């Protein structure tokens with residue numbers, strides 16, 4: 361991927377790649393460094409995307425105008441919204457249901473639980489998501505989630521695949537464990 365602005369966190373680059381590979385329509389992230397909406401919107405336009413930002417420093421980049429604002433409003437709402445938020449973010453229904461069962465306040469603990477990905481399912485290992493080396497940006501419902509694997513394969517086959525992650529050496533290494541996703 362081209363050089364990225366410092367306000368876009370490495371993890372958000374995975375999300376951006378997934379939007380550009382058309383596996384989903386919108387991403388959400390918090391800012392890695394201060395930036396105003398005009399700079400974010402200028403960056404988004406380069407990729408044919410629309411930008412939104414909320415007062416808490418969360419941003420959304422979307423394929424459709426208004427979608428990012430809708431997402432940020434839903435995320436800021438006080439009521440339980442794991443399922444609709446996950447679906448709006450393009451996460452597989454099985455993974456959204458699993459996240460809802462776990463509960464929003466336990467998601468980080470759930471994500472940090474060690475998982476053993478075998479064979480091709482190493483593609484859905486999100487243990488290095490924070491450093492931008494992942495092919496999915498959600499917490500898969502299991503270490504062998506087929507819907508997540510489909511997303512990972514779509515990104516891997518696209519022009520937007522994170523190159524470092526796609527090295528054979530890395531895939532063979534089979535790292536375990538997950539860091540919390542943002």
Ligand SMILES: [Zn+2]
Nearest residue numbers: 454455501505
């Ligand atoms: Zn799943």
